[in-house]
Amino acid sequence: MKQSSEDIDQVVRQAFQSLPDTPPPGSAFDAQRVWGQLNRELHPAKPARRLAGWWWLAGMLFLLSGLGWYVRSVSSGSPSGHETVALVERATPKQLNTSTSRSGNKKAKEQEGEGNTATPETALLKKASTANRQPVVTRNQSAQENIRIPEPPVTEIPAAMADQEMVVTTEVSPPEPASVSEPKVLAKTKPTASKLRFPVVHVNEWQAEEDVKTSLHRSERLVRLGTGSHSFDTPEPPQLQITIPQRIK
Amino acid sequence: MDQQLIEQCQRGNAFAQKRLFDQYANRFYRVCLRYVRHEQEAEEVLMNGFLKAFRAISDFAYRDEAGLEAWLRRIMVNEALQHLRATRGLPAMFPEEAMAMEPDTAPLPDSQLNAEAIMELVRQLPTGYRTVFNLYVLEGYSHREIAGQLNISDNTSKSQLSKARALLQELLVKQEHEAKLRRH
Numbered sequence: 001m002k003q004s005s006e007d008i009d010q011v012v013r014q015a016f017q018s019l020p021d022t023p024p025p026g027s028a029f030d031a032q033r034v035w036g037q038l039n040r041e042l043h044p045a046k047p048a049r050r051l052a053g054w055w056w057l058a059g060m061l062f063l064l065s066g067l068g069w070y071v072r073s074v075s076s077g078s079p080s081g082h083e084t085v086a087l088v089e090r091a092t093p094k095q096l097n098t099s100t101s102r103s104g105n106k107k108a109k110e111q112e113g114e115g116n117t118a119t120p121e122t123a124l125l126k127k128a129s130t131a132n133r134q135p136v137v138t139r140n141q142s143a144q145e146n147i148r149i150p151e152p153p154v155t156e157i158p159a160a161m162a163d164q165e166m167v168v169t170t171e172v173s174p175p176e177p178a179s180v181s182e183p184k185v186l187a188k189t190k191p192t193a194s195k196l197r198f199p200v201v202h203v204n205e206w207q208a209e210e211d212v213k214t215s216l217h218r219s220e221r222l223v224r225l226g227t228g229s230h231s232f233d234t235p236e237p238p239q240l241q242i243t244i245p246q247r248i249k
Numbered sequence: 250m251d252q253q254l255i256e257q258c259q260r261g262n263a264f265a266q267k268r269l270f271d272q273y274a275n276r277f278y279r280v281c282l283r284y285v286r287h288e289q290e291a292e293e294v295l296m297n298g299f300l301k302a303f304r305a306i307s308d309f310a311y312r313d314e315a316g317l318e319a320w321l322r323r324i325m326v327n328e329a330l331q332h333l334r335a336t337r338g339l340p341a342m343f344p345e346e347a348m349a350m351e352p353d354t355a356p357l358p359d360s361q362l363n364a365e366a367i368m369e370l371v372r373q374l375p376t377g378y379r380t381v382f383n384l385y386v387l388e389g390y391s392h393r394e395i396a397g398q399l400n401i402s403d404n405t406s407k408s409q410l411s412k413a414r415a416l417l418q419e420l421l422v423k424q425e426h427e428a429k430l431r432r433h
Contacts, residue, residue, distance in 0.1 A: 015363075016387060
């Protein structure tokens with residue numbers, strides 16, 4: 001009996017020792033799949049997830065702040081541009097002079113020292129060329145450049161026309177005191193606009209134009225009396241003073 | 250080679266852990282499959298066994314490959330027994346039942362069955378018989394150790410082993426007979 005028991009034990013041991021190190025035939029065992037599960041248990045990816053979460057949060061904050069800055073800048077527009085336009089309209093040469101006298105800008109002084117007799121054209125060209133480099137132009141510098149009003153060129157009248165009565169009208173575009181404006185604004189204005197024009201008109205034609213103008217604006221011939229400060233409030237009724245002549249005795 | 254591998258595993262190197270797993274996964278999958286009936290359970294036991302091994306490997310002192318394999322095998326077997334206890338796979342075993350059943354005295358036929366077929370026959374044994382048979386015959390446990398592992402008496406372990414042998418012999422004879430019939 002014991003012999004039989006040992007025999008069967010031996011048969012089974014030999015059978016199991018001869019088995020290959022492979023899953024049994026027909027088995028769906030996949031060692032890599034099991035390793036994948038085991039690896040997740042051994043090395044949980046929590047720290048990596050946390051790190052990724054922090055990166056994500058930082059990225060979102062950066063994106064939101066950038067978006068907020070962009071929206072703010074777009075909604076406010078270019079406040080400096082509007083401001084300069086307003087200054088252009090209000091500024092008078094006197095104010096500009098005072099502002100330039102106060103300025104301690106070295107650049108302006110240097111340009112002045114170089115003998116830069118800048119005409120509006122040159123000033124505009126300069127501004128246009130430096131617009132990219134200097135997005136913000138200081139008020140003093142631009143004022144100094146543009147305050148210089150060019151002298152109107154002298155037109156020589158031919159000798160043949162000297163005996164005739166001529167009226168020369170000059171249409172000089174006013175030198176823009178918009179020197180304080182931003183370079184972009186100045187760059188948009190055409191330099192040709194500041195050219196001096198000298199239309200030569202015969203006196204008769206000029207007279208005809210003047211007649212037309214006067215006919216258009218008849219109010220020019222009217223004369224206003226008084227200071228103009230008359231109030232339209234209900235005037236007080238004039239106090240009539242009746243003086244009764246005394247009888248001459 | 251294995252010593253360096255074990256040292257790297259002790260440092261928690263995932264690459265070394267994978268190499269060790271690849272080296273022993275299939276072999277211990279077969280061990281797990283001897284104790285549990287379904288392949289899914291065997292995978293679960295294998296994974297939990299390796300998980301415990303990698304967590305306890307820092308306390309392991311490497312001597313040779315045989316010692317490493319024996320250490321891993323013990324972990325796998327313990328995990329399989331724990332799985333059987335947790336799933337109530339081990340039925341209540343009583344010595345009185347087994348005493349009546351003695352193995353056949355007839356000699357074993359010249360087994361021409363291959364190893365896979367014999368393994369399949371062992372897997373067909375009832376869980377109690379199979380567990381004791383595996384522990385005694387294939388793992389080399391004594392009846393006292395088996396009794397301690399399964400919370401049974403020594404006599405119960407002996408009787409379960411006797412019943413397992415008798416049933417396996419019967420199955421072997423039957424299988425051999427069927428194989429002969431197929432050949433003819």
